[in-house]
Amino acid sequence: MKEYDVIAIGTGVGLAFVSNALNKGKKCAIIEKGKFGGTCLTRGCIPSKILVQPADLIKQSRRAKKIGINIKEIDLDFDLITKRMWKKINLSNSMELSLHERENLDIYKGIGEFVNNHTLKVKNEDNEYSEELHGNLVIIACGARSFVPNIQGLEETGYITYETFYGDKFPKKPWKDLVIIGGGVIGCEFAHIFSSYGTKVTIVEMQDRLLPNEDKEISEFLLKQFGDHDIDVYINNVVVSTSKNNQIKTVKVKNSITNRIEEISCEEIIVATGVRSNIDTLNIENTDVYVNKHGWVETDEYLETNVKNIYAIGDINGKFQFRHKANHEMFRAFNHIYNEKQIDKPVNYDHAAWAIYTYPQIAHLGLTEREAFVKYDKLLIGKLNYSQVAKGYAYGYETGDSDDGFVKLILNTDMRIVGAHIIGPNAAILIQPYVFLKSTGCVCNLDGFKEYTDGLILEEDEYLFNPLQDAMIIHPSLNELPGWAYRTLKLVERK
Known part of the structure; x- marks a missing residue:
């Protein structure tokens, strides 16, 4: 049996933890069954943004006539786009090679399986096992994979997930037509990418709106924009079956309200119906680690499981599955374990923020309006459109435009940000000032809203200042959107 200070399962955020542990002189092992770098580098946020950027420019060029530029033709160099994408993904190879040069690090290629709480063995691609590995500290960071629903005929028809898309199913050219099953983050980003590249895109979403985790106003606005960009969206629809005849695939859908059945023909199908935990690959039943009914590993506020010195970070704990969240968890866990001189801070998911790279782009911080009204009887809600600031007008947005986006700010009556x-x-980019303000726990512009806050008693040590009112915001710039949205705040009561 080989002994290690740290064993990490997964080379996404798990590798980040190990790198820090190596810097402290710890003897480490890392286990990886696929490409090094995790979902973010090899099949997720980084390669998808390389595809999104050209899509953004194409969509922007089509609305450039609003500001006096008529771009008549787009020459899409799909080969160059994909070459740039694979160049970034293939950094995984050099990353793996460089790790072999690190002292005190052993690399195991294959699937890590628990023997008991702190002992694992690794099964390689030939189904052969390594010797047993014992770790004083075990970091579970093996992430998640696509959830594929049980749809009649789907396996026979063939389909793509985000894993196979960034693998052997990557197209040589944009498809003629595409059906995306699922209107969440992954589905909406793929819809934006390929609709911009000239593909006829259809989204099938079983819920009553796109991006069900977003604020309702955001979801409704995106649905309208997708329609204006010739993306067909079937909300309240379930996929009954799929089939294939020669090279044509057919998706049969049923409206859950009207029971109407329709058939949609396409060249390809992408399944983007969410993710499932990878914990079932680890023989976790051989440990005492608690896994909830959805397959996610539960932890305390320092990312430790119910078993001492076994931690779970990143997608595997099922909370806000974004790489920046995983990095934050890694630092919190690492400091809790090793940095005795630093302030020991628990993870606070109230400050979690994210972006969705559709067109238009979306950013989210904290609670939606609906979620906030579950917690509060009264809220202060402000909304400012792009057309209402000078730089927004320069971008071509005017009052009444169907694509005139907005900032929505939600405060409680203590004048603290609960959502944006x-x-x-x-x-x-524009969401980030709110992230800073919320994470500091500041009370925003209290003096300007005495009518809502009379009688409020603040503790002496509360962080009280007026950053929005006192700041000199660059004019004209889009920074005025988050900077001035507070001026539109109105008291709204729960209905």
């Missing part, structure tokens, strides 16, 4: 939502250009 943006849809429009540069949303991922």
